[in-house]
Amino acid sequence: MAARDWLDKLKNASYDMDDVLDEWNTAILKLQSERAESAHVLHKKKVCFFFPSPRFCFKQVGLRRDIALKIKGINKNIDSIAKEKDRFNIDTSRNIEEPPRIKSTSFVDVSEV
Numbered sequence: 243m244a245a246r247d248w249l250d251k252l253k254n255a256s257y258d259m260d261d262v263l264d265e266w267n268t269a270i271l272k273l274q275s276e277r278a279e280s281a282h283v284l285h286k287k288k289v290c291f292f293f294p295s296p297r298f299c300f301k302q303v304g305l306r307r308d309i310a311l312k313i314k315g316i317n318k319n320i321d322s323i324a325k326e327k328d329r330f331n332i333d334t335s336r337n338i339e340e341p342p343r344i345k346s347t348s349f350v351d352v353s354e355v
Contacts, residue, residue, distance in 0.1 A: 245330050251323050255316065262312045269305050 248323070248326050248330060251319075251326070255319050255323055258312075258316050258319070262309060262316065265312075266309050269309075273302065273305075
């Protein structure tokens with residue numbers, strides 16, 4: 243049962259990684275949207291600035307810090323999981339052969355239609 247617990251920890255760590263990547267991508271899209279909206283408002287006023295507003299800079303710094311801290315936590319967790327792997331004598335260097343993929347095509351034989 244201990245090996246099952248280890249696999250669950252590994253699976254949860256992969257979910258944590260996926261969550262952080264989703265959070266990062268969502269935040270980037272949100273910032274891009276806010277910048278585009280801000281640029282649209284500035285364009286309406288016929289004003290052009292070279293530098294983005296400080297609000298965006300502080301948001302980015304805070305976001306990067308939050309993501310970095312989450313990644314550090316995930317890395318610690320993965321290091322711990324990797325150390326536990328040795329207890330179960332799991333061989334990660336063994337190559338596992340994948341079955342050959344069946345070739346597919348979108349070609350349609352007109353005579354069969």
